[in-house]
Amino acid sequence: MIDAPQPPRPERQPPPGSTPAAVSPPRPTATAATTTASASADGAPAHRISPRQRAVALLVAGCFFMENLDGTIVSTAAPRIGASLGVSATAVGLVVTAYVLTLAVLVPLSGWLTARFGARRIFLTAIVLFTVASLACAAASSLGELVALRVLQGAGGAMMVPVGRLVALSGIAKPDIPRLVSYIVWPALIAPVAAPLLGGVITTYASWHWLFLINIPLGLVAFAVAWRLIEGGPVAGVGALDWLGLVWTSVGLGALTYTGHLLSDAHAPWPRAAGLGAVSLLLLALALRHLRRAERPLIDLGTLRTHSFRASVSGGSVFWISVSAVPFLLPLLFQEVFGWSAVRSGALVLFVFVGNIGIKPATGFLFGRFGYRAVLAASGVVLAGTMAGCAFLTAGTPLWVIGALVTLSGAARSTGLTGYNTLAFADVPQDRMRDANTLNATATQTAAGLGVAAAPVALRLGDPLTHHLLGHTSPALSYGAAFTLLALPALAATTGAVRLPAGTGDILRSRR
Incomplete structure (x- = not known):
């Protein structure tokens, strides 16, 4: 399906099980795979990611960005949407909930649909469904219509990313998975950070309809690229749903x-x-x-018997809770407690994005040099520490200190999520990749949804907690308590990372 110049594999390697002849070769041992992929004749890493594979990964990244952006950007426009449709701003929360619910419900179905109808057909259909539903959302004239259309939009989103990621990972050598996954993961980090600023700009200088209309050109480009790149037909012998x-x-x-x-x-x-x-x-x-x-x-749970996959799903899900809290709590702290404008607070939150991108060139070196156990543990400690640091921010804190703290938090988020998303496929055999991909996508989507909810829950607990401990409370103290509480999941993920056996993920490491 995707050109993968990896002798002695065939010149064109189809996705797992796409034809009766698609039988995966025996999986090499960690030592052999690492040695083969990480050293060429002159001792330098042998990069095996072809331009086509890189293009597929970037295509999936773009779809991931659209999906995540639409999950968060609508919240910033709730008052405008409510006023336009004649309902309260709180009622517009159903628009966000309907979308997130649909993603969570339909992601488990993506694996079977891919096997039954083929990756190409499902991926193209998902892009069309998402794009058309976005156009229809912009034309909605009532809350009921908008909620129903968001369900349709969520159905398209639920198919895009899991299917696209499965295509991107098909036939790739294990040591090349981290670099390929790093292309796909960054939109999940950027979209929640960019959404408050982008949503504020759109609703300030245009109408709320443009929150959905911006998906139209993105969807058209994605469809045109996918038409040329994505291949893969149905799997022979797929049973009934x-x-x-x-x-x-x-x-x-x-x-x-x-x-x-x-x-x-x-x-x-x-x-x-x-x-x-x-x-x-x-x-x-x-x-x-x-x-x-x-x-x-529907999903083969046998993949959970693979220790690295099980640890990645559990640790990554907990890590996601802390990750999701930062872009939610920081804008509220800046605006509600510090009294800053939406543009100023959104600009500072963008320093999370600076950390996400700034650390990317170094992630491969870090995991190759220090190993997955050490880097994942360090990511959890740094993320928890920066969240605890946010608890002590005040309106008088120098902007460069806030920027540095938020940038460091972004770097920890990026490194941790890249590690967990790549470790998930370290020891999974090729013939089980579809089930592993579906289960991992389901866990990630559920954790992301719960992570968004965890932030306001922690904020609600901040009042009684600070009042009980200090005898008084205030908005600033409540936010401080919320940041402290949400640092705990990151520490829990760190505990799981420390308990990983030595050498976990070594098959993915490319060393100079």
């Missing part, structure tokens, strides 16, 4: 995501959210029980 697994999994993930939405609402009663959360966990337990027993499950 596991409807029972789909129902249990989708309803459970949907209930869990909606629980996060309730918890993020300052007026939602705790008992209702707790009850729905308990129901969602029960549904997910039933889903896991079914997936373990089914002959042809």
Whole structure:
């Protein structure tokens, strides 16, 4: 499917299982794979990522950016959208919730659809669906229409990234996965950071409709590029859809995501959210029980027996909670407590982006030199430390100090997420990549949704916590407590990283 000049592999390597003849060669040992891929005749790394593979990865990155941007940018325009549609700004929260819910519910289906209908057909269809739904969202005249169209838009988004990432990783040598994944991961870091500033500019100088119209040219370009690059037909012998697994999994993930939405609402009663959360966990337990027993499950949980994959999914999900909190809490702190303008606060938050991009050229060296266990542990410590540092910021803190702190936080976010997303596929055999990709995408999407909800929950807990500990409270103290609480997931991820066996991820490391 994608040109992959990796002797003795065939000249054109199809995606896993795309034809009956697509049988993966025996997976090399960590030592052999690392030695082969990391050294050429002159001792320098042998880069095997072809221009075509790089183009596919950048295409998926662009789609990832659109998906993540649409998940956050609408929040900044809630008052404008509400006034235009004749509803309250809080009611517009359904527009965001509908989109995030649809992503969480439909991502598990992406693996089966790819196998049944082929990566090319599903990926192109997803881009068309997302683009057309974006155009329709801009033309919506009522809240009900907008919510329904956001569900349609979310359906397209749920298919784009998991399918695209599977195509990008097909036939790639293990040591080249980190560099390829780094192309795909950065949009997930940039979109939440850029959304407040971009949304503020659009709603200030244009109408809220342009929040969706900006997807039209992006979607057209993505479709044209995908038409030329993406290949891959149906997999032979795919069984019928596991409807029972789909129902249990989708309803459970949907209930869990909606629980996060309730918890993020300052007026939602705790008992209702707790009850729905308990129901969602029960549904997910039933889903896991079914997936373990089914002959042809929707998602093969056997990939979790691979230690590095299991550690990546669990540690990466926890790490995501702290990552998602920074671009949510910082603009609120700057505007509500410091009294800064949306443009000034958005510009400072962009220093997270500076850290994301600035560290990228060094990530390969860091993982190659120090190993996954050490770098992931350090990323968690630095992220937790910078969040604790944000707890002590005041309106009088020098801007360069804030900028440096936020930049360091961005570097830790970027390094950690790149590590977890690449470690997930370190030891997964080629014939299990589709199931691993689907399960990893499901966990990541769910964690991202819960991470957005965790920030307002921590903020709500800040008042009683500071009042109990200090005998008084204030908005500044509440934000300080929230940042401190949200540093704990990063520390939890660090604990998991420290417990990784020595040599974990060595098959991915390219050393000079």
